[in-house]
Amino acid sequence: MLDLNFYARDSVTVAEELIGCLLVRRQIDPEKPEIIVMLTETEAYRGAIDPASHAYRGKTARNAIMFGEAGRLYVYFSYGMHSCMNIVTSIPGTAEAVLLRGAVPLKGVDSIRSNRQGIADKDLLNGPGKLTKGLPIGLDMNGYNLLAEHSEWIVLAKERTLPIRRTGRIGISRAQELPWRFVADIPEYRAK
DNA sequence: GCGAGGATTAACT
């Protein structure tokens, strides 16, 4: 299981190393089946030194979680429709985070399908909004501590080393040129 | 397969 030492580094390093790691919902509630997905796409955001970060202009009610401890989820609502999930990294005050943009299901696919009715398997989790809808992770999960004892959601270390493609970030209007997006580069899991 | 455009709301200015 990834620990505080893993997350307490700069978000670019963490974003790259998260590719191939497993995001897991342990079966604590018998109503909710176990879910395991492997992360295939991430992006780093770097607080005050990153014009595209929600934290660039300082702390607000929305982004407050990013200014705290690493290993927490920062979940925000976007385009009036989607929520997106980040993992806070680095040390408190720097407001760095990694946006989780895509994954592939390894276990609990039926549960994910039921959250994504009518969607082809290959498109279940290949986008930040799709990922949060499929798992599901909502705004109510903002601030969730992945490192807490008996946490329902945890992240496990890399199960498999994947070839990684490094690119500029997408879907943003500022600082697109910064090469802080990481995508698992294998045909069977390629996310666009 | 591809590109254009609409959907819909929280947070910020």
Next chain:
DNA sequence: GTTAATCCTCGCT
């Protein structure tokens, strides 16, 4: 009032 770290459908090829 405006913007936004997006997704999906539709129309055309």
